[in-house]
Amino acid sequence: MDWTALWLSLQLAGWTVVILLPVSILMGRVLAYRKFAGKGLVEALVMLPLVLPPTVFGFYLLVSFGAASPVGQFWQTMFGEPLVFSFEGLVLASVIFNLPFAIQPAQRGFESVPVEVREAAACCGMSPSRSLWTVELPLAWPGLLTAMVLTFAHTLGEFGIVLMVGGSIPGETKTIAIAIYDRVQGFDDSGAAIMSAVLVAISLVTITLTYWLSARVGRRLG
Amino acid sequence: MTLDVIVQAQGPIPLDIAFQVEPGELLALVGPSGSGKTTMLRTIAGLWQPDKARIAVQGQLWLDSATGFSLPVHRRRVGVVFQNYALFPHMTAVQNVAAAIDHLQGAARKVEALRLLELVNLHGLEGRKPAELSGGQQQRVAVARALARRPDALLLDEPFSAVDRATRDRLYTEIIALRAHLAMPVVLVTHDMNEAQLLADRLVVIAGGGMVAAGPTGTVMADPRALHAMGIREAAAMLGAVVKGHDADGMTALHTSAGPLWLPRLDVVPGTRVRVRIMAHEVILSRARPEGLSAQNILVGRVVELLAGDGPAMMVRLALGEDVILARITRRAAQQLALEPGDQVHAILKSMSVARDHIAADTQP
Secondary structure, three states, rough: OOOOHHHHHHHHHHHHHHHHHHHHHHHHHHHHHHHOOOHHHHHHHHHHHHHHHHHHHHHHHHHHOOOOHHHHHHHHHHHHHHHOOOOHHHHHHHHHHHHHHHHHHHHHOOOOOOOOOOOHHHOOOHHHHHHHHHHHHHHHHHHHHHHHHHHHHHHHHOOHHHHHHHHHOOOOOHHHHHHHHHHHHOOOHHHHHHHHHHHHHHHHHHHHHHHHOOOOHHOOOO | EEEEEEEEEOOOOOEEEEEEEOOOEEEEEOOOOOOOOOHHHHHHHHHOOOOOOEEEOOEEEEEEOOEEEEHHHOOEEEEOOOOOOOOOOOOOOHHHHOOOOOOOOOHHHHHHHHHHHHOOOOOOOOOHHHHOHHHHHHHHHHHHHHHHHHOOOEEEEEEOOOOHHHHHHHHHHHHHHHHHHHOOOOEEEEEHHHHHHHOOOOOEEOOEEEEOOOOOOOHHOHHHHHHHHHHHHOOOEEEEEEEEOOOOOOEEEEEOOOOOEEEEEEEOOOOOOOEEEEHHHHEEEEEOOOOOOOOOOEEEEEEOOOOEEEOOEEEEEEEEOOEEEEEEEHHHEEEEEEEOOOOEEEEEEEEEHHOOOHHOOOOOO
């Protein structure tokens, strides 16, 4: 059992969720409530990682994070180390790759808040930010929860992107999914089996918890 | 605290409407659906921005398209009761009301919210979520929540349309009683002429985005232009009466300034002042006092005015004691009776022609 790899995967998933939560609230809310020119294009761009093969997506990220790219150069001058094949690069790739898993359910969550309830909040004297905290988030949170759980579970199991952008550096970019692949390549079937089972267990627990929480919310709202 | 509204929008919804509402006054915007009355309410609240409009409350500007000024919705001190109430589903009744209170904090806020719930007769139900309340109870929470901000203007958007007839009847009585506590201008949007007549001091009749008639409720209800827009069968007038007592055969005796009136049993205590809506097309006029008639109510009145329309009918304004009612009769009948202003006539009112929800409690002394 490669505990370092598991811990790295959990950290990667955790950071991805932490970064994507505010992003999905912001983007999900805008896409749910606003009508603007190019909205369809934005929605399509957000969904793109869902349809592209992870290797293709990973290839483009690798190119755009590389030392020759503006993003890579900026990172190098800011932090003095390359962005590719680092944990930070992996987090950034994971954030971008998980946009559809985070934003889509968040958008559905905000869309479930009736227009007149939002209007009532404004007519009750609530500023947009107070309306977000006291009315919209309490009503949209099943969608946000789904978004975060999907992101977390999906990041734990991601393989192609991680391999393309991160490589397989132990303690830095070697996640549990990569570790399992390595074990299989090295004919260590029992090691791969244990790690796979652990991953299944974690995923199952996370999803079950989500369903249980959503059902409780459903009852609470009648 | 006068509410001053001028809207002259070109599109997408053309509107050309202007009115003023005094503090404590209830103005009803009436008209068929799609006439623009709800858009007017949304404009006042700030939920809709027409290209040309000016809205001010007691000199404080809320919207002025000429200078491009528009106060954000949450900064306008407005109370709105939405058609489907739009309560916050995750909050209890008392939390819904407290959410709109911004002038108090902590415990004082809850005390005020409970006081408002008591004002709308919801004592004991403060811990329930909207889904656990009946339609009528939800409407009361919505009214309490709209009042919670101490609004400078209260806006009611078809607030009675989602409840059954019996509940509506009770809510009318409650709103009439509640008005004694309201010092702000109130605007009611409705397509129900009975509702407008029972509740409003003044009417603005809207059709196709324009004003057809405006003025005191009694005057507008006799205005042929207004009646054309609202449907001629809505013509009616209010007759004030005091409940005298209940008879064993199920009839209630009332006293009007023109004489006694009998109606099917009203569940109110003797001494209660009521206003009865008399439909113009249900009134029969007679020169001589008729004998051997099934109709129970024969009141003596005097012709005030004869209003001819385009069709075969005409409207007679008739003074009955201190009130003026309307009678819609044919032009031919008016000629046969040779009716002239000042003539004495008998108005015959069938007891059973008065619907229960056409009678409202009257809180005015």
